Every structure is written in structure tokens, then in C-alpha cells.
Amino acid sequence: MLKTNYGSVVSSRDVCKKLLVRDSGAGIETTSGRRTNAIRTTTGTTPRRDLLGFTLVEVVIAILISTIIFSTVIYAYVGANDRSEWSAYSFAAQNMAMQAVEQARTAQWVPENWPPIDNLGTTNYTHVEVLDFSFYGVPILATNFVSISTVTNSPEIRQLRADCVWSFVSRYHGAAGPFTNTAVTFRAADQ
Numbered sequence: 001m002l003k004t005n006y007g008s009v010v011s012s013r014d015v016c017k018k019l020l021v022r023d024s025g026a027g028i029e030t031t032s033g034r035r036t037n038a039i040r041t042t043t044g045t046t047p048r049r050d051l052l053g054f055t056l057v058e059v060v061i062a063i064l065i066s067t068i069i070f071s072t073v074i075y076a077y078v079g080a081n082d083r084s085e086w087s088a089y090s091f092a093a094q095n096m097a098m099q100a101v102e103q104a105r106t107a108q109w110v111p112e113n114w115p116p117i118d119n120l121g122t123t124n125y126t127h128v129e130v131l132d133f134s135f136y137g138v139p140i141l142a143t144n145f146v147s148i149s150t151v152t153n154s155p156e157i158r159q160l161r162a163d164c165v166w167s168f169v170s171r172y173h174g175a176a177g178p179f180t181n182t183a184v185t186f187r188a189a190d191q
Contacts, residue, residue, distance in 0.1 A: 085135050086168050090181060092133040093142050093164040097183040100127075100144045100162035110190045111156055120158065120187075122148050131166060142166035156189045 054062075109120040124147045131140045145163040150156070161184045167177035 088133045088135070089131060089140060089166065089168055090179065092131040093166045093179070093181040094183070095132065096129060096142055096144060097162040097164040097181050100146045100164075101160050101183045101185050104146060104148060104160045104162075105185070105187055105191075109158075109187070112190065120148060122150055122158065124148070138169065140166060140169070151186065158187050160185050160187055 104120065107120040108117050110117040124145070126143055126145050128141055128143050131142050134140060143165045145165065147159075147161045147163075149159050149161075151159050161182065164181045164183075165178050166181075168179065169176075
């Protein structure tokens with residue numbers, strides 16, 4: 001084996017060259033009984049140049065594998081970015097639907113008074129607004145469909161429902177949707 005030299009640094013290339021030179025003389029016995037060298041060298045001390053590098057096929061396959069891995073990582077990053085953008089728009093649309101429901105809840109409705117006060121009414125209305133959240137300065141329009149309906153007359157209970165409809169415009173996958181976020185609540189008189 002190699003002697004350990006603590007006074008100097010031995011590179012791994014020097015160790016490999018010495019092992020190649022040492023083992024090249026051992027040879028391998030074939031089926032015919034004749035001994036051949038396992039690793040042939042051009043001279044007795046240095047190995048052939050083609051034993052030290054990669055072939056062109058190995059390099060091309062390594063580049064192909066690296067390309068596949070990097071393209072998968074980039075595609076996953078773009079997909080995660082689209083999904084987070086969609087989630088932000090969905091959250092903004094849900095807030096818009098809840099805002100419409102809360103606005104309807106603030107209407108005065110006291111049927112016990114004389115004359116009865118009913119600013120809530122049973123009605124349907126729509127309004128279009130820009131979502132609170134926008135990527136890249138592109139405004140996304142959303143339509144709120146608010147419906148107020150009577151559930152029971154005794155006790156008087158009304159359903160407040162807001163459907164916020166919006167479309168997602170992605171830079172990579174084109175337009176998608178429409179998507180709907182819904183908020184529903186019930187309200188009794190004088191609440």
C-alpha cells in the first residue's frame with residue numbers, strides 16, 4: 001500500500017495514478033489460461049488518456065438528466081405561483097361576498113313597529129367591483145349577486161346570500177373560471 005506522508009499533501013489523482021500503475025501489472029487470467037493486463041497503459045507509469053475522462057455519451061446523458069430535473073423544478077415553481085395567485089384572488093372574492101352579506105345585515109328591519117320598518121326587503125341585486133387584490137397591476141373584476149329571501153314567517157327569518165363570481169386570468173394557462181365564492185347567513189327581525 002502507499003506510505004502515509006504527514007509532511008505533505010497527497011492528491012487523490014496521484015493516489016489513483018499509483019494504484020493504476022500498481023494494479024496494471026497484475027493482469028487477469030482468461031479461459032484459455034493466458035494472462036492479460038486488466039488496464040493497459042501506454043507506458044509503464046502513466047495511464048491512457050481515455051481512462052481519465054467521460055465519454056461524449058455520458059456527458060450528453062448527464063446534461064439530459066440535469067435538463068429534465070431543472071425543467072421539472074421550474075414547472076413546479078410556476079404551478080405553485082399560479083396556485084398562490086388563485087388563492088389570493090379567491091380570498092379577496094370571499095371577503096367581497098362577506099362584505100355584501102354584512103352590508104345587508106346592517107339594513108334596518110323592525111316589523112313589530114307601527115308602521116313596520118323594512119329597509120332590508122326581499123330582493124335581488126348585483127354590483128360589480130374590482131377585487132381588493134391584484135398581481136402585476138391587472139385588475140380583476142368580480143360580480144356580487146346578492147339575494148334576500150324569506151325563510152319563515154313565524155318567526156320572521158330571512159336568508160342573506162351573496163355569490164361573488166370572478167374569473168382567473170393566468171399568465172401561463174390563459175383564462176380560467178368563472179369561480180364562485182358564496183357567503184350565506186340568516187337574520188331574524190330587529191337584529
